[in-house]
Amino acid sequence: MSIQNPVFIPGPTNIPEAIRKACDMPTIDHRSPLFAKILHPALDGVRQVLRQTSGETFIFPASGTGGWETALTNTLNPGDRVLAARNGMFSHKWIDMCQRFGLDVTQVDVEWGEGLPVDQFEQILREDSAGEIKAVLATHNETATGVVSDIAGLRRAMEAAGHGALLLVDGVSSIGSMPFEFDGWGVDVAVTGSQKGFMLSAGLAIVGFSDKAVAASKSATLPRTFWSIDDMRKGYAADAYPYTPAVGLMNGLKLATEMLLDEGLDQVFARHARIADGVRAAVGAWGMTPCARRPELYSNTVTAIRTPEGFNASRIVEHAATQYGMAFGTGLGDVAGKVFRIGHLGQLTDAMALSGIATAEMVMADLGLDIPLGAGVAAAQGVYRRGAQDERMAAQ
Numbered sequence: 001m002s003i004q005n006p007v008f009i010p011g012p013t014n015i016p017e018a019i020r021k022a023c024d025m026p027t028i029d030h031r032s033p034l035f036a037k038i039l040h041p042a043l044d045g046v047r048q049v050l051r052q053t054s055g056e057t058f059i060f061p062a063s064g065t066g067g068w069e070t071a072l073t074n075t076l077n078p079g080d081r082v083l084a085a086r087n088g089m090f091s092h093k094w095i096d097m098c099q100r101f102g103l104d105v106t107q108v109d110v111e112w113g114e115g116l117p118v119d120q121f122e123q124i125l126r127e128d129s130a131g132e133i134k135a136v137l138a139t140h141n142e143t144a145t146g147v148v149s150d151i152a153g154l155r156r157a158m159e160a161a162g163h164g165a166l167l168l169v170d171g172v173s174s175i176g177s178m179p180f181e182f183d184g185w186g187v188d189v190a191v192t193g194s195q196k197g198f199m200l201s202a203g204l205a206i207v208g209f210s211d212k213a214v215a216a217s218k219s220a221t222l223p224r225t226f227w228s229i230d231d232m233r234k235g236y237a238a239d240a241y242p243y244t245p246a247v248g249l250m251n252g253l254k255l256a257t258e259m260l261l262d263e264g265l266d267q268v269f270a271r272h273a274r275i276a277d278g279v280r281a282a283v284g285a286w287g288m289t290p291c292a293r294r295p296e297l298y299s300n301t302v303t304a305i306r307t308p309e310g311f312n313a314s315r316i317v318e319h320a321a322t323q324y325g326m327a328f329g330t331g332l333g334d335v336a337g338k339v340f341r342i343g344h345l346g347q348l349t350d351a352m353a354l355s356g357i358a359t360a361e362m363v364m365a366d367l368g369l370d371i372p373l374g375a376g377v378a379a380a381q382g383v384y385r386r387g388a389q390d391e392r393m394a395a396q
Helices: 017-023 033-050 064-073 089-100 118-127 151-160 211-217 229-237 247-263 265-285 314-324 350-366 375-395
Strands: 056-060 081-086 104-109 133-139 166-170 189-193 205-209 302-306 339-343
Touching: 017 247, 033 056, 033 205, 033 229, 033 247, 056 064, 056 229, 064 089, 064 166, 064 189, 064 205, 081 089, 081 118, 089 104, 089 133, 089 166, 104 118, 118 133, 118 151, 133 151, 151 166, 166 211, 205 211, 211 229, 247 265, 265 302, 265 350, 265 375, 314 339, 314 350, 339 350, 350 375
Parallel strands: 081 104, 081 133, 133 166, 166 189
Antiparallel strands: 056 205, 189 205, 302 339
16 A cells, blocks of 8 residues: 555545644643633534534544444433434444444344435334334445435424434534535434544544433433543533543644635535546446445445446455555445445545546456446546536636
8 A cells, every 4th residue: 555645445534734734733731721722613613514503512532433322322211212224334333333232223224225214214203103212313424335315304204203303313424525414404413523524534523412412411321421421511611621632633623624614615515526426427437336326325425336246346445455555445244345435535636536546447457347448537537627617617
């Protein structure tokens, strides 16, 4: 693997040099006024990226998995019933966490490549007249399959069913790269991490709580110490943490939110959509298809690409790493060996994406797949040239 090449895994993503330098700082006293100048701007920046104006926001020294645990332990009680769909590796892992906590999971099995079954969720919620379901778990962007689900539609379904369950959303590989509306979609807990749209190393779990979720935390009895939002809130009030924070990463997060907001979130989302369109154009030129079953399910942060029947897609990832020093994502869980993944989120440009597409073509040709060199590159170039022309016209 070469550190000179960009990575095309769906996280951790490429780190801008300015953010890397912001993380590389001398030790400071994390209980001094200097830390407050990092902490509160970082929290404020995250809230703007989440588009969250109410409730509370917390940043834990952890990965997104820690964010999942924060969401569960601060809002639920042992034995509570939750509703979730298993449509990819990360929804699967969140369900597994629920079961380990002794929660009663109503699991809806969905073909990997499909999104959340909103209509089926609505029916289940309508049938739960006693209100036994306390939370609905939703993976906004399933990183293993490159599938985005309709969270706004899910909230409408919950309202149509007249159900009062909390809506807990995994936005780890979407927030900061794709549209996410904490307030507008009625999200109760949103979970993300530093290593994807925020363009940092792994190490920060970022969690937004609605007022309703904060209220639920007052009576929740699942065990929590490290993940306690009450303890974290008390720490913030004193410009500190209840334990030692990851100061350098927090400083990087402060800058990352500034960079995203300076670019403009709509522009960030448009950039990701354009780069993703180019990758998908390349996939079509290769005669392949995304794992996501329909265009409305296509993720703008990662594309899982189905390889021909009988071909082990993991060979592409291995060959790219050993021969060309470039990283792509392997298939996970039910699609292991059936797909490889191109991550296209975070610090990424059209030109950087072209390098990944060109390398993928060389790898597949090396491995004997019928991939004409340049076919995918040319298809993506067409998308990116049109995008550049559109931007010039818009600026005039």
